[in-house]
Amino acid sequence: MTDLVSKAPTDWALPDMQRRIAKRYAAERRFKALGAFSIILSAAFLAFLLIVMIGGGWGGFQRTVAPVEFDFPALTGGVQPDALSADKAEATLTSMDLPSVVEVAAMDAFPKADEILADSAWTEVRAALLDNPELVTQKAVIDLPVASEYDAAYKGKGDKEATAAVAALDGKLNSAFNWPFLSNSDATDPVAVGIWGALKGSLMTMVITLLIAFPIGVLSALYLEEYAPKNRWTDLIEVSINNLAAVPSIIFGLLGLVVFLEWFSMPRSAAIVGGLTLALMTMPVIVIAGRNAIKSVPPSIREAALGVGASPIQVVFHHVLPLALPGIMTGTIIGMARALGETAPLLMIGMRAFISDAPAGFSDAATVLPVQIYLWSDEVNASFVEKTNAAIIVLLIVLLSMNALAIYLRNRFETRW
């Protein structure tokens, strides 16, 4: 053992000491620089993603329209508004032969109307007439969408022929916000596609997932933390849950396919099956987050409640659960956000079908946002590129809103000690 007393006092000014200090400072600076670099790098990736998506997707929210003047009395031979009332509307509209009405009306301003206007343009006239039957006695200007090649050309991304044709039209075309994109569902014509069906399908799927995964997940977490004896079986369950959370999502899709479609004969492509499948995937995440949140409730609170004679279940529901809830909700929303972005398991249960109507109920065929994005990204028509990007923007907005909700809930309900 060194005799500390007889040893010379430490000289803190020695060059060796100075070198050590300099080295320490250099290490600190290096670490800070590395940290800053990695933050900047990830921020740059994020910015790059957002810029590319918004740049590419903005066009999807814009559409090119041709203002066409309709002289309805002349074009339809004097159909009266009451012929368009609810029960007769269908027959009247069919007899009016709207596609040719559109062609005739557009002929004046747009000589090659049948080429320039989108095939589905007449459906907008039909919608306008149903919306306001009085229109049939008037002259009106209706903005009709142009075909996808001309739409691309107007946005400066078209081929030579279409660009020349658009230039020849001499500014008669306009750009307008693509409202139908938010209210339509999938279609074969990129001009007519919309995100609403997929968005609604996603929301319905999430509702099912939440209703199944949240209560089961939270109750499992409570039971495992508060009631279950600590033995080999609960250890095994804990390990299994952790493993379940790491299982690739497509395997849950296979499970859903076998269990829900094969055994229970539930409808294919339906939101309820998608929701159940995603619930299987989300549940372990909620259990893990819930157990951590429950663990972080100080034991002194449990003792305090037990000490005044609260029963175990009163301790759990009056004290532990309310204090753990912000953490549980944060974990749940993160799990839900993951489920919202999930594609693979839903492909397995048939949600990749072409579905042109928004689902009306939980057992109707539906699709979801990420699957819709996947399907559009697979399309040959170049006009789908901007629709794909636009759909990604919608998905990101939904995800960001969910995360914002998570932060809000955490701050709102968090107990300050």
Added chain:
Amino acid sequence: MTEATPQPKITARPKITARNVDVFYGEKQAIKDVSIDVTMDEVVAFIGPSGCGKSTFLRTLNRMNDTIPIAKTTGTIELDGHNIYAPTMDVVQLRARVGMVFQKPNPFPKSIYDNVAYGPRIHGLASSKSDMDEIVEQSLTRAGLWTEVKDRLSESGTAMSGGQQQRLCIARAIAVDPEVILMDEPCSALDPIATAKIEELIHELRGRYAIVIVTHNMQQAARVSQRTAFFHLGTLVEEGDTKDIFTNPREQRTKDYITGRYG
């Protein structure tokens, strides 16, 4: 029982009678053959060095040790002549009758009012809102806190000072109208002024409730208690009138401890 632990002196009909209590944590024996009585009209102090088992023994008196899965208690502990470890004993009711104040103030993160009202609410002790108001006021008054908090009952219990929090915890224990109050080092997290207030409070509560207090602080034991029990290595070494224990201990180990030889 050895010569060293004579039969407890009976001054009145005992509220709590503990006989030959052993507590095991798994293989390890934390309490060895402890027998002691607690009567209604006195404050009993448990003293002893850290890890001597005094808190463990205290927690057997309202079965708080049940929450530790590996803890096992044998022997008999009777409250008013009924074995509290009997299968027929309702633990929830027992803990309402034998209240507890913990080492670290642990108010619920709720309002001051709700902290006090929680016990009466779950046991259905108040029949109306005004009844509850009365219980809350009375409990806070007995805990010496009413004048300080009567204008801010809706504020959070966790926003108060440590000493106030501990008195709130006492008020919370009183609110369910217990017969015995167990205090596990109630002043160890408090400053001297807050400690003095709690000690004063213990004086005032004496007689209404049987009080058992665990303390590290021998001066505190001398100040607040009528009877003192000295624990060492899981055994009850000596027990008797506080005066006798501090002035004239029978056991060498007790003498060594109270004179500061170890501990």
